[in-house]
Amino acid sequence: MENQKSKIKNQKLFITGAQVAVQACIDAGAQMMYGYPITPGTEVFTGWIEAQKNYLQTEDEIAAGFAVCGAVIAGQKAFTATAGPGHTLMQDGFSMAEGMRLPFVEIIAQRGGPSSGTVIYSQQEVILACLGGNGEGMRIVYSPANLDEVYELTRHTFNNAWKYRFPSILLTDGYMLKTRGIVDFSKFANLKNVDSYPLIKEGEAKHWRNIYTFEEELYDELQNQKKDFEQVRNEIAVAEEFETADAEVLLIAHGLVASACKQAVGELKLQGKKIGLWRPITLRPMDVKSLNKTVAKVKQVLIVESSLGQLARLIKDELDPELKVKITYLQKPAMGIEVEEIVDRINNIL
Amino acid sequence: MNKINNSKTEPAKFCPGCGHPIVLMMLNKVLTDLGLQKQAILGLDIGCSLLAWNYLPINTFQTHHGRVTSTMVGYKRAKPEAIVVGYTGDGGAYAIGLQNLVHAVKRDEPIIILVVNNTVYAMTGGQTAPTTLKNQKTSTSPDGVENDPFLGIELLKTVAHPQAFLARTAVNDPKTCQEYLKKAIATQQAGHFSAIEFLSMCPTNWKTKGVDTIKFLDNMKTVFKLGEK
Numbered sequence: 001m002e003n004q005k006s007k008i009k010n011q012k013l014f015i016t017g018a019q020v021a022v023q024a025c026i027d028a029g030a031q032m033m034y035g036y037p038i039t040p041g042t043e044v045f046t047g048w049i050e051a052q053k054n055y056l057q058t059e060d061e062i063a064a065g066f067a068v069c070g071a072v073i074a075g076q077k078a079f080t081a082t083a084g085p086g087h088t089l090m091q092d093g094f095s096m097a098e099g100m101r102l103p104f105v106e107i108i109a110q111r112g113g114p115s116s117g118t119v120i121y122s123q124q125e126v127i128l129a130c131l132g133g134n135g136e137g138m139r140i141v142y143s144p145a146n147l148d149e150v151y152e153l154t155r156h157t158f159n160n161a162w163k164y165r166f167p168s169i170l171l172t173d174g175y176m177l178k179t180r181g182i183v184d185f186s187k188f189a190n191l192k193n194v195d196s197y198p199l200i201k202e203g204e205a206k207h208w209r210n211i212y213t214f215e216e217e218l219y220d221e222l223q224n225q226k227k228d229f230e231q232v233r234n235e236i237a238v239a240e241e242f243e244t245a246d247a248e249v250l251l252i253a254h255g256l257v258a259s260a261c262k263q264a265v266g267e268l269k270l271q272g273k274k275i276g277l278w279r280p281i282t283l284r285p286m287d288v289k290s291l292n293k294t295v296a297k298v299k300q301v302l303i304v305e306s307s308l309g310q311l312a313r314l315i316k317d318e319l320d321p322e323l324k325v326k327i328t329y330l331q332k333p334a335m336g337i338e339v340e341e342i343v344d345r346i347n348n349i350l
Numbered sequence: 351m352n353k354i355n356n357s358k359t360e361p362a363k364f365c366p367g368c369g370h371p372i373v374l375m376m377l378n379k380v381l382t383d384l385g386l387q388k389q390a391i392l393g394l395d396i397g398c399s400l401l402a403w404n405y406l407p408i409n410t411f412q413t414h415h416g417r418v419t420s421t422m423v424g425y426k427r428a429k430p431e432a433i434v435v436g437y438t439g440d441g442g443a444y445a446i447g448l449q450n451l452v453h454a455v456k457r458d459e460p461i462i463i464l465v466v467n468n469t470v471y472a473m474t475g476g477q478t479a480p481t482t483l484k485n486q487k488t489s490t491s492p493d494g495v496e497n498d499p500f501l502g503i504e505l506l507k508t509v510a511h512p513q514a515f516l517a518r519t520a521v522n523d524p525k526t527c528q529e530y531l532k533k534a535i536a537t538q539q540a541g542h543f544s545a546i547e548f549l550s551m552c553p554t555n556w557k558t559k560g561v562d563t564i565k566f567l568d569n570m571k572t573v574f575k576l577g578e579k
Contacts (some may be wrong), residue, residue, distance in 0.1 A: 032428065056427065059453035063420040066413065066450075070393070070424025073411065074432070078424065096414050096421075200409050202432070203388030205358050207404035208411035211396070 012184045017150050017177040018043035021107055021170070023185070024154035025079060026051060029193045030105070032071055032078040034064040036086060040119045040174030041109035044081035061086040065093020065104075072102050075198030077158065079105035083174070084113060087125055088132075094167055095133035099210045101225070103161035103168070103196070107154065110173040112334030120174045121336040123255060126310035129171045130284040136222060138229045140168040140236070141284040143254040145262075147181045151188060153281070156236075159194040164232050171283065173306075175336065176256055233285035240279040241294055243269060247276030249350060250298040252315055254280050257304055257337050264342035273350050283314060292320045302345065304330040304337060360404045367563055369521040369550030370398055370466055371405070376524060377435065377464070378406045380531040386433050391425060393418045395438035395447065397473040399466065402437060416447030419454050422461045433535060434460075440467040443545075444480040444502040451506070455543050458511040462534045463545040465502060467574065468552035476555030483573060488555075499573060503547050507579045513542045516579040520549035520571060522564065530578075549574055 015023075021044050025033070033055045035045035049055055058064040064080045071078035082090050087108050097104035110125040112118030131137035140160050142153040154170050161168035200206045212218040240258075243265050244250065253261040258279040268275045278294045280286050295301060305311040308331050316327075330337065330345055362371045381387045390408045394400050396415035403412050413421045418436040426434040443451055443465040451463065470488055471477040477490040480500035487494050503516050510516055515537040519526045527548065534544035549570045553563045 034424065056423075058420070059449055062417065063423070063450045063453065066417040066420035067424030067427070069413070070421035070426075071428040072424075073421075074425045074428035076428035078428065092414055092417065096417070100411075198429075200391065200411065202409075204409065205407045206409050206411070207358065209400075209403045210412045210414075211400050211403075 012182050014180060014182055015147070016043065016180045017147055017172065018047050020147050020150045020183055021154050021177065022047035022051060024151045025158070026053065027191075028077070028155050028158035029196075030077045030079055030158065032076050034058055034067040034071070034078065034080050036061050036064050036082065038083045038086040040111060040177055041081045041083040041086070041107065043177060044107055044109070061089040062092055065090045066096070068104055069093050069096050069102055072104060072196070073199045075196055077162070077196040079107070079158070081107035081109070083109040083119070084111040084125070087128055091128065091133040094139070095135050096210060097167040098133060098135040098138055100208070101165040102199070103165055105158055105161050105168055107170045108172065109177050110171065118334050121256070121306050122173055122334045123257060123306040123310060124333055125171065126283060126307060127313065129169050130314060136225070137284065138166055138225050139284055140164070140166050140232065140282065141171050142169065142281060143171050143283050144176065145255055145258045145279065147179065147183050149281070150176060151183060151185070152191070155188070155191050160232070160236055162194040162196055164228070166229065166232060171255070173256055229285060233288070236282060237285045237287040238281045239287040239290045240277070240281060241290060242277040242279065244276035244278060244294050244297065246274055247298050248274040249300045249302065249346060250294060251275065251277045251302050251304055251342070252279070252311070253277065253304040254283060254311055257306055260337050260339050261304055261342055263339045264346070267339065267343055268346055273346060275346060275350075286314065286318050288318045291315070291318055292323065295319060295323055295325055298325065300326045300328070300349065302328050302330060302349070304342060306332055306335055306337060308333045359407050362405060363401045364398065365554045367551055367553040368398070369468060369548065369552070370402065372521040372524070373464060373466055373527065373548050373550065374402050374405055376527045377531055378408065380528055380535065381408065381433070384532070384535060386535065389431065390433040390435060393422045393425065393434070393436045395436070395442035397439040397442060397471065399437050399439050399442065416442045416445070416450070418442065419447055419461070419463055420450045423454055423459050426459065426461050433538060435462045435464060437464050438466070439472070440465060440469070440481040440502070441471050441479045444500050452509060455506045455514065455545070456509040458514060458543050460538050460541045460543060462538055465545060465547040466550045467547050468550045468555075469499070469570065470552055470555045472552045472555050476552070481574075483570070501574065503545060503579050506545055511542055513537070513540065515542065515544040518547040518549065518574055518576050518579070520567060520576065521551065522567060547574070
């Protein structure tokens with residue numbers, strides 16, 4: 001494995017998003033994967049198995065999620081990958097991980113909802129990933145916009161899960177995982193891993209609950225979690241501000257759609273349009289300071305997404321209510337969004 | 351209320367007459383006798399089972415409803431030297447968690463699942479469980495349950511490895527309870543799955559007192575056959 005690893009790391013490879021994600025999991029020191037086949041996330045599972053790593057195919061995503069919970073409690077760097085309806089089932093285990101602050105790592109390949117057939121473009125699992133489950137959504141959610149980020153953010157997902165003990169998601173989609181492109185792994189050579197450790201030590205007679213008898217006890221626990229989560233926001237929340245210095249119109253988008261937006265910004269700048277892009281790299285916690293600072297400088301915002309407003313809801317929730325800015329939307333649930341459509345929309349505005 | 355032999359543990363929060371503390375005390379006794387307390391990890395399902403979270407002087411954690419089996423599968427695979435025990439009620443094992451339990455048996459996961467069968471969902475107020483007896487009245491079957499109850503251990507037997515240990519006993523037979531617990535631990539050490547179903551008492555939801563509770567329990571034995579399967 002070591003030989004294969006170093007061989008790959010010294011090369012530029014023409015490689016799919018799923019292969020990139022698997023390589024990132026291997027390089028992150030992941031020891032175990034629990035999975036259930038579901039398009040378009042299956043290739044992460046089969047790729048992991050092809051790399052001859054430790055795995056178990058479970059009977060459903062519920063079992064996969066809770067097996068990850070058990071494994072990380074024992075100190076193993078375990079993870080799972082799923083999509084769509086599997087992501088829905090995974091919320092049960094993810095809620096346990098949230099309540100108990102387990103370093104649960106999950107790769108999500110979004111697909112059109114609610115169920116079968118549409119497995120390429122979608123940003124319809126944003127709310128589920130960020131706020132699903134019967135908790136407060138104290139999770140770390142990364143949204144990669146290209147193959148390099150699939151690699152780098154998967155590494156961050158493992159590291160931050162174990163560093164901060166909040167469950168962590170790499171939220172991507174079918175298109176990104178099936179896209180083949182060139183990735184130069186050598187540029188990630190300096191990324192370090194955060195070690196895993198047993199959350200229960202042998203013989204310590206630890207009594208660990210996830211259920212509270214009194215509302216006040218849960219309230220106190222959640223206050224502590226909220227405080228810790230705000231610290232995580234300060235330390236890792238990140239966004240890209242692209243061509244925002246003189247922008248009058250600001251595109252806001254994440255993931256794959258943000259890549260199209262970036263290209264659109266490039267074309268529109270050539271036409272002399274004052275336009276920029278703000279892209280959350282962590283959807284949760286979001287870089288609120290960067291968001292509000294950027295939005296404060298513009299006259300108008302266009303939120304672009306492959307959903308009927310899931311990103312828009314998160315943005316509006318975080319946006320400073322004092323900011324008086326016009327917001328319009330380009331929403332195409334479960335559809336890809338072409339550069340030309342974004343350019344046309346902006347040309348209608350400006 | 352008795353404290354167990356460790357200052358970190360808390361008195362039982364189970365109702366008077368409940369069978370759960372009997373099972374837990376015997377589990378602790380057997381682990382202590384075998385010198386395995388430190389290696390043991392106890393995972394709890396939801397319902398009355400969760401009340402055991404600070405009851406025994408061994409590592410213990412709560413999971414979600416029906417999910418203790420899968421959680422303990424993950425734990426055991428990550429730490430094979432641990433003695434891994436999942437503790438659940440009949441609803442957690444045979445209703446909401448059945449799919450995961452059957453597949454853990456099929457794969458012969460080397461874990462122990464202890465099922466406390468008191469014929470009802472007790473924590474939520476005595477609703478119909480898979481193990482509710484025919485004609486037994488509950489808050490969700492006010493006219494009595496129409497079908498025969500679920501024979502979980504017999505069902506699991508159909509997919510079990512020949513070396514897996516599957517058995518049923520009752521909480522008023524502590525000698526057999528301890529014997530089965532020892533066999534289950536030996537089975538895990540030999541690398542195989544074990545499940546023990548304990549017929550248990552719930553006077554709160556059965557609305558029985560004293561001898562009638564024992565009569566109810568003994569009647570259960572005519573439906574749920576005791577012994578190794």
